[in-house]
Structures are given as structure tokens and as C-alpha cells.
Amino acid sequence: MISGKKINRRIIGYDLDKIRIEELKNGIDRNSDSEINNFQNIESLEFTDKIDRLKNIDVFIVTVPTPINKKKEPDLSFIIEASRTIGNLINRDNSTNDNQIIIYESTVYPGVTEDICVPLIKKFSKKIFNSDNYQNSFYCGYSPERINPGDTENTIEKIKKVTSGSNKKVAYWIDSFYASFIKAGTYKSKSIKVAEAAKIIENTQRDINIALVNELAILFKKLNLDTNDILETAATKWNFHKYKPGLVGGHCIGVDPYYLTFKAKEIGFQTDLITSGRKINDRMYKYLLEQILLQARKRKIIQQKEKVLILGISYKENCSDIRNSQILLLAEKMIKQNMDVTLVDPIVNSQKVFEKIKIKSYRSIPEEMKFTLIILALNHKEFNFLSNQKIKKISYPETIIFDLTYKLIGDNIFYL
Ligand SMILES: NC(=O)c1ccc[n+]([C@@H]2O[C@H](COP(=O)([O-])OP(=O)(O)OC[C@H]3O[C@@H](n4cnc5c(N)ncnc54)[C@H](O)[C@@H]3O)[C@@H](O)[C@H]2O)c1
Structure with a gap:
């Protein structure tokens, strides 16, 4: 041979x-x-x-x-x-x-x-x-x-x-x-x-780049500036690398940097940047929840029990893998806060979701249902049909919409 x-x-x-x-x-x-x-x-x-x-x-x-x-x-x-x-x-x-x-x-x-x-x-x-x-x-x-x-x-x-x-x-x-x-x-x-x-460094580099825009998104929100507008503007320079803020999950980008930091520690080297990047990305779902609650508190009508719809629950668009999905972590946290959460994903295995977090998930939006909070989490191609009008049909006038895909446009739509 x-x-x-x-x-x-x-x-x-x-x-x-x-x-x-x-x-x-x-x-x-x-x-x-x-x-x-x-x-x-x-x-x-x-x-x-x-x-x-x-x-x-x-x-x-x-x-x-x-x-x-x-x-x-x-x-x-x-x-x-x-x-x-x-x-x-x-x-x-x-x-x-x-x-x-x-x-x-x-x-x-x-x-x-x-x-x-x-x-x-x-x-x-x-x-x-x-x-x-x-x-x-x-x-x-x-x-x-x-x-x-x-x-x-x-x-x-x-x-x-x-x-x-x-x-x-x-x-x-x-x-x-x-x-x-x-x-x-x-x-x-x-x-x-x-x-x-x-x-290892292919994924570590990506993790750090995403952590940077995530940190910038948190900062710009505090400054009342639109992160997406800023990224579009900066990207007009040829050597600016365009990344979008988002939730890092899965078995690669969110995991591999820990292999490197472990090896570094083993030989007595303290990684600062890689470790900080991981910390930022690992807590983004908690930050998202904080933002959602902030907007919910601003509403005129206080909901006794929020009816939440999450569209897309795998760790990444067009992928059925739910390993280390931050969206599922978010759903678990919302349930602990007494919210009524409906999960919709046309490509994940519902049984696996149930085994993991004991919540039923649907392949399509259940008919006749309306929600007080909607999170469009992933841009699966099966969600191409979703538009402002479609979302409006399943919303109340005071419904809060968080779009992590930057697809919807409107006054009551929030982004990371
Ligand atoms: N899937 C990807 O997209 C991807 C991309 C880049 C790198 N990787 C790397 O590839 C590796 C595998 O990832 P994956 O996503 O394919 O994992 P996976 O969990 O989907 O598949 C691994 C399979 O290995 C099997 N297995 C475990 N121990 C075994 C053993 N002793 N003998 C025989 N089978 C055994 C498991 O039952 C499982 O089906 C990981 O190190 C991952 O980081 C995966």
C-alpha cells in the first residue's frame, strides 16, 4: 500500500x-x-x-x-x-x-x-x-x-x-x-x-471576529446607534471584514477555542484574547434575553404570561444540528421565567429537541396562534416565505419582534 x-x-x-x-x-x-x-x-x-x-x-x-x-x-x-x-x-x-x-x-x-x-x-x-x-x-x-x-x-x-x-x-x-x-x-x-x-485556529479566528462584533453591538446599543448601519458603512473600506453579531453554538466554533486555551494553560500560558472572545460569545443568549425583557417592560400593556414564538432552533441556519444551540438555552431560560414558549423549526428532529429540553417543537407555525414576543432566530431557507406581513398576522399590535437574521424591517423590530 x-x-x-x-x-x-x-x-x-x-x-x-x-x-x-x-x-x-x-x-x-x-x-x-x-x-x-x-x-x-x-x-x-x-x-x-x-x-x-x-x-x-x-x-x-x-x-x-x-x-x-x-x-x-x-x-x-x-x-x-x-x-x-x-x-x-x-x-x-x-x-x-x-x-x-x-x-x-x-x-x-x-x-x-x-x-x-x-x-x-x-x-x-x-x-x-x-x-x-x-x-x-x-x-x-x-x-x-x-x-x-x-x-x-x-x-x-x-x-x-x-x-x-x-x-x-x-x-x-x-x-x-x-x-x-x-x-x-x-x-x-x-x-x-x-x-x-x-x-483549531480557523475556528478560533472566526470566534474572535464574531465576539468583536458582538461586543460592538452591545456597546452601540448603549450608545443608541444602529450596529448594522455602522457595519455597512465600515464595510465600504476594502480591508474591513464584515461579520454580523449573533449566537455562536454548535460543536466547532464554540468548542474548538477551548481546546487551544486548554493546551495553552497546560504549558502555563494565559490566553487573554481567545478566552475573552469565548466569554463574550457564550453569554450572548443571556444578553439577548436581557434586551427582550427590556423592551417588554417598555410596553404599555403588561403581559401576565408572555406567549413566545421562536423561529429556528438549531445552532445555525440551514442545519438541523441542535448541539450547543444558544437558542435552546434561551428557550429554557424563558420557560424558567414563566413564559409560554412555542418552538418552530422545519428541519430539526423534534424528538431530539424534546429529549434535550422537554419542550415540544413544531415544523410549522401552529395555526390560529398569536404571540406577544416573536424571535426570528435563523434564516433557514424554509423561512424564506416569512415577511413583515406574515409576522403581522401572528402578532398583536404590541408584539415585540426580535430579528437575529436582519431580514425584517420596521419600527417594532429589534436586532442584536
Ligand atoms: N460535522 C462537521 O461539520 C464538522 C466540521 C469540522 C470538524 N468536525 C469535527 O469532526 C469530529 C466529528 O464531528 P461530527 O459532527 O461528525 O460528530 P458526530 O457526533 O455527528 O459523529 C461522530 C460519530 O462518532 C461515533 N463514535 C463515537 N465513538 C466511537 C467509536 N469509538 N467507534 C465508532 N464510532 C464512534 C458516534 O456514535 C457518532 O455517530 C469532531 O471532532 C468535530 O469537531 C466536524
């Missing part, structure tokens, strides 16, 4: 989660990341939750979750478990083939692949790591996943793939492997740690 001979690819998608495997077999991708219908015609592709199907594998690609725990520190338990599993699978006493390559794609801080995963594989496989004579050995690489959930334009084959390997020959092999199916091409990084760090 490493000699560069042409390979016949037999691909197995393995997951511990039986339900997910069933979904994939039926063409359902719960993260809305892929045009999964394309998969169903690939003969050599098998989805399974049976570990004994993983025999004679040459290349492992690890894409397990890398979340944070309650203390907002990296939870490496999945990647550790996956490395143990692979170590056992390629164990020199059980495995008939040799020189396997393990490529990690999960987002991690620099050092996780070589300093945490490789020692585990070594231990459980009893093989040599990176041996020069390609005997009784295994190799590894890191190639970060850069998909942009909900983005139908920049799909996986259109995003340049960063690659890296544990030695020059392996790095070359891994790079050619991805280049064979990623149309946008590849970028062979100088080392595994460089590739790991590069992925």
Missing part, C-alpha cells in the same frame, strides 16, 4: 450508534453535512455497527466527536476509545495485514494525535510506530474536517483538504489518497501538529 500501488477501495462506515447506522443506510445524515443520496449507489460502501466487519483494514479514518466537558475542557474520551479499538484491531497477533495508516480527522489541539493517540495504538497493537523498514508497523496522519454544515455551496469535495503524515512517505501517501477524490485539491502540511493547530 505505501509503495504507491493502485488500491481497490472497499469502504466501511463504522459507528457504535446502531440508530445512526440505520439512518445512514436509509440515506439520512442527521448533521445535514452530506448529499447522502450519492452514497447509496456506491457498491463498495458498507455501513455497520459490527466491529467484526473491520477485518483487514489498511486505512482507518477517525471522525469521532471531540466535545468539551462541563468545565469547558477537552473531552478526549471518544478519541481515546477509538484509538484503543484500532490498536486492538491491528494487534500484531490478530491482524493478517501490516503497515496500517490511521488518519485522524476530529478537531484536536496540537499534540493529541502523536502524544495521546499513537501511544495507545502502540500499546494495544504491540506494533512499532513509524518503522523505517515497514514491518510490524503502523503509521498515522492528521487531516482536519473542514466542512461547513448547512452550506450547500462549499461541499466536501470543494474544500481544500489539509493533510499530514507521521513520516515523509506516509505524508505523501495520505496527500495522494485525499487528492484522488477532493476536487479542490490538497495542502500537505509540514507536520501533524501544524495541521492540528491550523484547524
Whole structure:
């Protein structure tokens, strides 16, 4: 394999989660990341939750979750478990083939692949790591996943793939492997740690940019100035980067910077900017609630029980993923404040929402209902039909409308 001979690819998608495997077999991708219908015609592709199907594998690609725990520190338990599993699978006493390559794609801080995963594989496989004579050995690489959930334009084959390997020959092999199916091409990084760090800073940079506009939005509101107008004006300069204030959620932008701050802390370095950015973005839903309550108090008629409609509850537009959705955190807070909350999202799985926050969610706005507070949270394409007139039909004259999408225009409409 490493000699560069042409390979016949037999691909197995393995997951511990039986339900997910069933979904994939039926063409359902719960993260809305892929045009999964394309998969169903690939003969050599098998989805399974049976570990004994993983025999004679040459290349492992690890894409397990890398979340944070309650203390907002990296939870490496999945990647550790996956490395143990692979170590056992390629164990020199059980495995008939040799020189396997393990490529990690999960987002991690620099050092996780070589300093945490490789020692585990070594231990459980009893093989040599990176041996020069390609005997009784295994190799590894890191190639970060850069998909942009909900983005139908920049799909996986259109995003340049960063690659890296544990030695020059392996790095070359891994790079050619991805280049064979990623149309946008590849970028062979100088080392595994460089590739790991590069992925983390892509999302950290975005997090900080959003934190900056969020802080500016808070400041400008206090100054009674319109943030959107200011951003439009500033963006007339060619080198001004236009970001909009908003709620950062999901499993990437709101999580990855914590991996970097953890690593920094481990070596005794205090990150100021990254940590502040996270603090600002993590509390934006609380700020939004404060703004909503402020406007509600200004109303002439005081509502005994606010009837709230939230349109869009995933963490991002056109994406069904509800992980770390700040909108759901907002909904929970509103319920605690005795508000009657109706959640509407045409693309999220209502059952998952219920399991998470014990509130029923609807795919469309329930008929005959009117609301005292409306939050248009996401610009899902299914909400394209929403206009000022449509919103008016489900509003009372004193209804407060918060538009986080900057789509509606009017006197009683508020923005972040
Ligand atoms: N999805 C994206 O858009 C995206 C983008 C960039 C980076 N990433 C990174 O990719 C990684 C995975 O993210 P995701 O969104 O695909 O996560 P996910 O939770 O949707 O999928 C991970 C899957 O791994 C399975 N799993 C966990 N442990 C396992 C094990 N030991 N053996 C087999 N299967 C196991 C889980 O059951 C789950 O189905 C994360 O590190 C994430 O940060 C994801």
C-alpha cells in the first residue's frame, strides 16, 4: 500500500450508534453535512455497527466527536476509545495485514494525535510506530474536517483538504489518497501538529471576529446607534471584514477555542484574547434575553404570561444540528421565567429537541396562534416565505419582534 500501488477501495462506515447506522443506510445524515443520496449507489460502501466487519483494514479514518466537558475542557474520551479499538484491531497477533495508516480527522489541539493517540495504538497493537523498514508497523496522519454544515455551496469535495503524515512517505501517501477524490485539491502540511493547530485556529479566528462584533453591538446599543448601519458603512473600506453579531453554538466554533486555551494553560500560558472572545460569545443568549425583557417592560400593556414564538432552533441556519444551540438555552431560560414558549423549526428532529429540553417543537407555525414576543432566530431557507406581513398576522399590535437574521424591517423590530 505505501509503495504507491493502485488500491481497490472497499469502504466501511463504522459507528457504535446502531440508530445512526440505520439512518445512514436509509440515506439520512442527521448533521445535514452530506448529499447522502450519492452514497447509496456506491457498491463498495458498507455501513455497520459490527466491529467484526473491520477485518483487514489498511486505512482507518477517525471522525469521532471531540466535545468539551462541563468545565469547558477537552473531552478526549471518544478519541481515546477509538484509538484503543484500532490498536486492538491491528494487534500484531490478530491482524493478517501490516503497515496500517490511521488518519485522524476530529478537531484536536496540537499534540493529541502523536502524544495521546499513537501511544495507545502502540500499546494495544504491540506494533512499532513509524518503522523505517515497514514491518510490524503502523503509521498515522492528521487531516482536519473542514466542512461547513448547512452550506450547500462549499461541499466536501470543494474544500481544500489539509493533510499530514507521521513520516515523509506516509505524508505523501495520505496527500495522494485525499487528492484522488477532493476536487479542490490538497495542502500537505509540514507536520501533524501544524495541521492540528491550523484547524483549531480557523475556528478560533472566526470566534474572535464574531465576539468583536458582538461586543460592538452591545456597546452601540448603549450608545443608541444602529450596529448594522455602522457595519455597512465600515464595510465600504476594502480591508474591513464584515461579520454580523449573533449566537455562536454548535460543536466547532464554540468548542474548538477551548481546546487551544486548554493546551495553552497546560504549558502555563494565559490566553487573554481567545478566552475573552469565548466569554463574550457564550453569554450572548443571556444578553439577548436581557434586551427582550427590556423592551417588554417598555410596553404599555403588561403581559401576565408572555406567549413566545421562536423561529429556528438549531445552532445555525440551514442545519438541523441542535448541539450547543444558544437558542435552546434561551428557550429554557424563558420557560424558567414563566413564559409560554412555542418552538418552530422545519428541519430539526423534534424528538431530539424534546429529549434535550422537554419542550415540544413544531415544523410549522401552529395555526390560529398569536404571540406577544416573536424571535426570528435563523434564516433557514424554509423561512424564506416569512415577511413583515406574515409576522403581522401572528402578532398583536404590541408584539415585540426580535430579528437575529436582519431580514425584517420596521419600527417594532429589534436586532442584536
Ligand atoms: N460535522 C462537521 O461539520 C464538522 C466540521 C469540522 C470538524 N468536525 C469535527 O469532526 C469530529 C466529528 O464531528 P461530527 O459532527 O461528525 O460528530 P458526530 O457526533 O455527528 O459523529 C461522530 C460519530 O462518532 C461515533 N463514535 C463515537 N465513538 C466511537 C467509536 N469509538 N467507534 C465508532 N464510532 C464512534 C458516534 O456514535 C457518532 O455517530 C469532531 O471532532 C468535530 O469537531 C466536524
